[in-house]
Amino acid sequence: MRLAFILSEIGSGIRRNLSMVTSVILVTFISLTFVGAAGLFQLQIGQMKGYWYDRVQVTVYLCVDNSSETSCAAGPVTEDQRAAIEGKLESEQFAPYVDTVSYESQEEALGHFRDQFANSPIVDSVTADQLPESFRVSLVDAEKYEVIDEAFSSEPGVEAVSDQRDFLEAIFRYMNWASVVALVIAGIMTFCAILLIATTIRLSAFSRRRETGIMRLVGASKAVIQLPFVLEGVIAAVIGAVLASATLYGASRFVIDGWLVNTFPQTAFISSQQVLILVPALILLGAILAGLSSLLTLRRYVKV
Amino acid sequence: MIRFDSVTKTYDQKSRPALDGVSLDIDRGEFVFLVGASGSGKSTFIRLVLKEDRASRGAVYVAGQNVANIPSWRVPRLRRGIGVVFQDFRLLPNKTVFSNVAFAMQVIGRSRAVIRETVPDVLATVGLEGKNNRMPHELSGGEQQRVAIARAIVNRPGILLADEPTGNLDPTTSMGIMKVLDRINQNGTTVVMATHDDDIVNTMRKRVVELHHGSVVRDDAQGIYIGETGVVVE
Numbered sequence: 028m029r030l031a032f033i034l035s036e037i038g039s040g041i042r043r044n045l046s047m048v049t050s051v052i053l054v055t056f057i058s059l060t061f062v063g064a065a066g067l068f069q070l071q072i073g074q075m076k077g078y079w080y081d082r083v084q085v086t087v088y089l090c091v092d093n094s095s096e097t098s099c100a101a102g103p104v105t106e107d108q109r110a111a112i113e114g115k116l117e118s119e120q121f122a123p124y125v126d127t128v129s130y131e132s133q134e135e136a137l138g139h140f141r142d143q144f145a146n147s148p149i150v151d152s153v154t155a156d157q158l159p160e161s162f163r164v165s166l167v168d169a170e171k172y173e174v175i176d177e178a179f180s181s182e183p184g185v186e187a188v189s190d191q192r193d194f195l196e197a198i199f200r201y202m203n204w205a206s207v208v209a210l211v212i213a214g215i216m217t218f219c220a221i222l223l224i225a226t227t228i229r230l231s232a233f234s235r236r237r238e239t240g241i242m243r244l245v246g247a248s249k250a251v252i253q254l255p256f257v258l259e260g261v262i263a264a265v266i267g268a269v270l271a272s273a274t275l276y277g278a279s280r281f282v283i284d285g286w287l288v289n290t291f292p293q294t295a296f297i298s299s300q301q302v303l304i305l306v307p308a309l310i311l312l313g314a315i316l317a318g319l320s321s322l323l324t325l326r327r328y329v330k331v
Numbered sequence: 332m333i334r335f336d337s338v339t340k341t342y343d344q345k346s347r348p349a350l351d352g353v354s355l356d357i358d359r360g361e362f363v364f365l366v367g368a369s370g371s372g373k374s375t376f377i378r379l380v381l382k383e384d385r386a387s388r389g390a391v392y393v394a395g396q397n398v399a400n401i402p403s404w405r406v407p408r409l410r411r412g413i414g415v416v417f418q419d420f421r422l423l424p425n426k427t428v429f430s431n432v433a434f435a436m437q438v439i440g441r442s443r444a445v446i447r448e449t450v451p452d453v454l455a456t457v458g459l460e461g462k463n464n465r466m467p468h469e470l471s472g473g474e475q476q477r478v479a480i481a482r483a484i485v486n487r488p489g490i491l492l493a494d495e496p497t498g499n500l501d502p503t504t505s506m507g508i509m510k511v512l513d514r515i516n517q518n519g520t521t522v523v524m525a526t527h528d529d530d531i532v533n534t535m536r537k538r539v540v541e542l543h544h545g546s547v548v549r550d551d552a553q554g555i556y557i558g559e560t561g562v563v564v565e
Contacts, residue, residue: 029440237423238434244381245486246411247438249404 036255055267058216068206108184264317338389351545367542373525414483418498429463473504529556
């Protein structure tokens with residue numbers, strides 16, 4: 028009975044206050060969309076870092092058949108060349124610089140490639156013999172990349188020495204900026220949402236002051252008096268959060284799955300499935316936001 | 332049932348207290364008129380009983396309990412034991428007579444079945460049989476006040492506080508309301524009615540407590556309304 032009563036109170040509150048409730052929905056929708064966008068940028072950074080950051084310090088790529096590099100004019104790397112390169116990497120001379128060396132065969136390279144580009148159509152068109160075998164060298168001091176580069180670039184059988192750290196870091200820096208911008212916008216919008224929820228609850232409390240006054244007099248508990256107001260805000264915020272989630276999911280399907288993956292097949296992107304991880308967080312955030320701001324407002328404007 | 336022990340209530344340090352050292356004992360089942368001019372402290376008395384305000388000094392006991400010691404989460408329970416009626420009725424304009432009375436039961440979690448059974452009985456007690464589905468604006472002032480009384484007593488409180496319940500009504504209608512209040516009192520409910528309607532006080536011949544500038548200046552067991560003590564009939 029009490030539940031039915033509270034629900035009907037919420038219904039009448041929302042009806043009376045429809046335009047304010049709509050604006051709460053829209054503001055939480057926009058603010059949580061930006062929160063979610065910031066989250067997606069972080070997920071994307073994590074996705075790329077997760078695979079790249081630890082392993083690709085310096086890679087010494089060995090020649091493959093049909094390599095276009097001039098250093099590989101002599102054809103693919105031979106057993107002896109490979110042994111010589113490995114020996115040199117593990118020699119006393121480079122011990123102060125080299126931490127560990129690992130060898131990646133063409134088959135392993137394909138395996139990694141497939142993991143990394145799981146969401147990309149390019150996977151199907153690549154075979155093992157197209158990918159170079161390589162020595163993955165992690166350095167004691169990553170800044171000393173030049174030493175390895177100079178020493179091995181001209182070694183017979185080496186196609187190229189690459190340090191992808193600089194490139195990756197530039198990308199991560201831009202993405203971090205984007206996520207900071209999204210967070211700042213989210214912060215401002217969230218602040219608006221809190222103020223708007225507080226104002227809505229105030230108006231709602233004002234338009235229902237007769238009811239709450241009578242409730243108090245006949246001894247309704249604090250929960251029965253305040254719950255309709257709190258839930259009114261929470262329901263509006265949760266609707267906003269659901270809209271934000273739907274927008275993010277739609278956008279990720281459209282932008283990532285539909286465009287970025289095809290346009291930049293070399294890059295690993297998050298899947299739209301991963302966006303769904305954000306949904307419960309956004310809904311919870313919306314509910315907590317609305318619940319807290321309405322409780323604080325009620326403390327001031329609805330006497331119990 | 333209600334006991335005031337040297338109660339002083341000061342709203343604002345600079346002005347004189349609204350109640351000044353009031354001691355008063357109201358027994359279970361009594362009918363008490365609280366008379367006095369506007370500003371004599373009648374409404375403050377009612378607010379203190381309901382724990383809407385706290386006494387600046389002294390203690391207020393309701394049903395044997397010092398209200399100052401009731402924690403805020405227990406205040407609703409205190410108020411469930413007290414019905415209140417006001418001069419301006421305070422009905423919900425968008426609810427029917429039945430719903431207005433039922434509202435008081437819904438908000439404290441009574442079941443639908445109990446509400447359906449109780450509300451018509453209470454409406455009959457106040458003389459509103461057959462008006463269940465009327466809206467407040469379709470009723471006369473006297474009828475609206477009866478609805479308000481029905482709402483105040485539907486949860487069977489031990490105490491009924493009435494703050495100028497006949498203030499907006501003509502004398503004939505007022506007498507009808509007084510009959511209803513008297514009937515409720517006969518059923519064992521303690522009734523405290525603040526008023527400055529001398530006709531009513533003189534006709535009913537109940538206990539009269541007169542307040543003047545926040546102090547009790549008279550407490551007659553079967554009193555009448557006396558104008559000479561400085562009380563101005565408005």
